Amino acid sequence: MSFVYHEPKTVQEVIGLLLQYGDDAKLLAGGTDLMVLLTRFKVDPKHVISLNGVQQLTGIYKNATGNLEIGAQVTHREIEKSPLITESLQALKQACSTVGGVQVRNLGTIGGNLCNASPAADTPPVLLVLDAMVNLKGPKGARSLPLQEFLLGPRKVNLEQGELLTSIQIPEVSPNTATVFLKAGRRKAMEISLCSVSARVTLNRNGTADVRIGLGSVAATAVRAHSAEDLLQGKVITTELIKTAAAAAVNDCNPISDVRGSAEYRRMLVESMVRKALIQCLDILQDSNAGTKIS
Numbered sequence: 001m002s003f004v005y006h007e008p009k010t011v012q013e014v015i016g017l018l019l020q021y022g023d024d025a026k027l028l029a030g031g032t033d034l035m036v037l038l039t040r041f042k043v044d045p046k047h048v049i050s051l052n053g054v055q056q057l058t059g060i061y062k063n064a065t066g067n068l069e070i071g072a073q074v075t076h077r078e079i080e081k082s083p084l085i086t087e088s089l090q091a092l093k094q095a096c097s098t099v100g101g102v103q104v105r106n107l108g109t110i111g112g113n114l115c116n117a118s119p120a121a122d123t124p125p126v127l128l129v130l131d132a133m134v135n136l137k138g139p140k141g142a143r144s145l146p147l148q149e150f151l152l153g154p155r156k157v158n159l160e161q162g163e164l165l166t167s168i169q170i171p172e173v174s175p176n177t178a179t180v181f182l183k184a185g186r187r188k189a190m191e192i193s194l195c196s197v198s199a200r201v202t203l204n205r206n207g208t209a210d211v212r213i214g215l216g217s218v219a220a221t222a223v224r225a226h227s228a229e230d231l232l233q234g235k236v237i238t239t240e241l242i243k244t245a246a247a248a249a250v251n252d253c254n255p256i257s258d259v260r261g262s263a264e265y266r267r268m269l270v271e272s273m274v275r276k277a278l279i280q281c282l283d284i285l286q287d288s289n290a291g292t293k294i295s
């Protein structure tokens with residue numbers, strides 16, 4: 001393995017290098033995915049372009065529109081510890097805090113997690129329920145996409161030649177919202193997920209709910225469980241309704257069998273984890289006195 005290592009300082013320089021070297025180039029963020037591929041000879045770039053010197057890709061902040069913006073180079077550990085990730089965005093902290101061990105989280109970035117496009121990645125199901133947009137920059141300028149349109153399949157993202165992910169944008173979440181992330185694996189820590197579920201529940205004044213559910217590791221990309229959401233949307237949530245919706249969520253996934261578990265087992269996990277995630281969201285809302293009791 002041999003390559004030329006580049007250390008650009010600006011996004012424009014990165015775009016220039018990507019255009020110059022095309023398919024011979026690979027971007028390097030934290031390297032926790034890329035280095036594994038390099039050392040196993042699964043990729044063999046002639047040019048490695050480090051993003052670590054590009055200040056424009058760092059930081060967690062409120063942008064001009066009031067949305068939360070997270071630079072592509074922000075690490076999982078920074079998200080875990082950020083005071084800007086408030087109570088209602090707990091699911092994002094929960095997801096980031098389950099990525100590998102502390103060493104991996106100190107290096108691994110949210111941008112790398114999305115661009116690596118593993119169906120088992122932990123942040124996409126959460127970012128889907130948070131209606132996250134990805135901000136991209138390339139030779140034709142800047143564009144933004146809903147995350148679902150960015151994730152095209154295993155190891156495939158919607159990036160054009162010379163383009164990179166610059167940041168992730170999360171619209172403001174209403175105060176009476178709870179979010180949860182749950183992950184199942186063969187062991188409790190340092191584990192790639194067998195199935196992951198994120199839920200977001202907002203309780204309206206009249207007791208009805210707005211609900212979003214994201215699933216990971218059970219389809220080619222993270223997906224929203226629209227069938228389950230439709231059953232809950234605008235309704236007063238009851239235990240019975242949660243049960244019905246959790247069963248419906250199984251229709252929204254398309255799992256495979258692999259070394260980590262069978263497709264059938266993953267479907268069972270989807271049903272039980274969706275139920276658990278919804279109940280946990282309602283428990284959080286009840287504890288914060290914003291919610292109503294479910295019957």
Ligand SMILES: Cc1cc2nc3c(=O)[nH]c(=O)nc-3n(C[C@H](O)[C@H](O)[C@H](O)COP(=O)(O)OP(=O)(O)OC[C@H]3O[C@@H](n4cnc5c(N)ncnc54)[C@H](O)[C@@H]3O)c2cc1C
Pocket residue numbers: 026027028029030031032033034035036051072073098099100101104107108109110111112113114115116120121122123163164165166190191192193
């Ligand atoms: C021991 C171990 C445990 C792990 N456990 C988990 C886990 O539990 N959950 C989980 O989700 N992941 C896990 N991972 C995978 C990995 O840590 C994460 O996916 C991490 O977020 C990747 O980020 P990175 O900065 O290291 O990406 P890199 O490895 O630097 O890059 C990954 C890919 O994204 C591309 N890329 C990076 N940034 C950009 C950008 N801004 N624009 C365009 N393309 C870009 C790179 O070219 C590369 O193809 C684990 C990895 C290891 C080694």
